[in-house]
Amino acid sequence: MFVTLVILCVFASPAVSQLTFRNVMVTCDSEQPLDDDIPFGTIVTTNKLKPHLPSTDCFKIAIQYATIHTLYQDALSDITNANYLFLENDNIEEIEPGAFKNVKLKEALSLQSNNIKEIRRGVFNDVQVPVLILSYNLIAYIDYHAFDNMTLKSIHLDHNKLPRINPFWFRHTPKLIKLNFQHNLIEQVPEFAFQMEKLNAPRIDLSHNQIREVSGDAFANTKRLDFLSLAFNRLESLERNWLKGVKVNVLDISHNRLRCLRDELAGPFSTNFIDKNPWSCGCLQDMKSKESTVFGSIVADEAFRRCNI
Numbered sequence: 001m002f003v004t005l006v007i008l009c010v011f012a013s014p015a016v017s018q019l020t021f022r023n024v025m026v027t028c029d030s031e032q033p034l035d036d037d038i039p040f041g042t043i044v045t046t047n048k049l050k051p052h053l054p055s056t057d058c059f060k061i062a063i064q065y066a067t068i069h070t071l072y073q074d075a076l077s078d079i080t081n082a083n084y085l086f087l088e089n090d091n092i093e094e095i096e097p098g099a100f101k102n103v104k105l106k107e108a109l110s111l112q113s114n115n116i117k118e119i120r121r122g123v124f125n126d127v128q129v130p131v132l133i134l135s136y137n138l139i140a141y142i143d144y145h146a147f148d149n150m151t152l153k154s155i156h157l158d159h160n161k162l163p164r165i166n167p168f169w170f171r172h173t174p175k176l177i178k179l180n181f182q183h184n185l186i187e188q189v190p191e192f193a194f195q196m197e198k199l200n201a202p203r204i205d206l207s208h209n210q211i212r213e214v215s216g217d218a219f220a221n222t223k224r225l226d227f228l229s230l231a232f233n234r235l236e237s238l239e240r241n242w243l244k245g246v247k248v249n250v251l252d253i254s255h256n257r258l259r260c261l262r263d264e265l266a267g268p269f270s271t272n273f274i275d276k277n278p279w280s281c282g283c284l285q286d287m288k289s290k291e292s293t294v295f296g297s298i299v300a301d302e303a304f305r306r307c308n309i
């Protein structure tokens with residue numbers, strides 16, 4: 001009897017569990033709702049959302065505060081007529097490759113505030129969208145090829161559990177110009193950290209991590225950085241020439257453990273935010289004397305006050 005039950009369970013569970021959406025509320029907002037226009041909303045139980053959406057274009061499709069553990073293959077596939085697709089606060093833990101097959105969005109795909117632990121290859125490769133928001137999850141692992149061939153311009157991976165940066169992640173994501181890694185567990189910035197093809201002038205935010213070390217070659221393949229933040233980390237030093245040949249617009253290394261730097265700030269025409277470090281006053285004075293010649297402008301109101309500079 002027991003054996004029979006076990007066998008039944010084993011065979012019965014996969015078929016049932018393939019259903020991604022069970023009694024889930026889906027909304028579709030049109031771009032300019034008319035005064036008496038009631039927004040479209042319906043409750044669905046299905047493995048594929050697309051056939052349940054209205055035939056007119058949706059500006060924003062949203063499923064929020066639902067309970068969805070796994071996005072199975074085809075769950076969102078073939079959605080091509082929306083600006084935004086939001087799957088937020090839905091308790092999503094896993095995404096199968098193919099869940100977003102042939103998805104094309106004009107603005108953004110957000111999976112913010114779920115419990116996603118890893119991003120596998122084949123989950124997002126087929127998606128055409130400028131902005132991907134994966135903030136507030138539990139992401140600790142991303143496959144080397146997870147973002148290959150995407151048309152992404154901006155990726156938000158903040159508030160996750162990433163322990164490191166893999167230099168291969170963005171090698172085939174040529175349009176990427178904004179990367180947000182705030183509030184992860186990154187300890188080090190490796191050499192050639194961001195190998196994007198034809199780098200424009202990306203904005204990279206690595207603030208609020210546990211970074212102690214930045215490789216001297218971290219940005220060796222980078223020509224320009226519009227913005228780089230390493231604020232709120234554990235830096236005690238920076239390699240000489242770590243920004244050699246890189247034109248930086250704004251550098252933020254405030255809130256670290258730096259006592260002295262010699263040539264390690266960004267060059268002329270840049271702005272360097274360096275306050276809230278335990279600067280040695282003699283060293284700070286030296287840095288100040290190179291402001292606007294060797295370095296760009298230096299912002300450190302509190303440290304300058306403390307050192308009477």
Ligand SMILES: *[C@@H]1O[C@H](CO)[C@@H](O)[C@H](O)[C@H]1NC(C)=O
Pocket residue numbers: 121122125145146148149
């Ligand atoms: C990206 O595109 C290339 C060329 O079409 C293809 O060989 C490769 O498998 C694609 N990568 C992924 C992860 O889909």
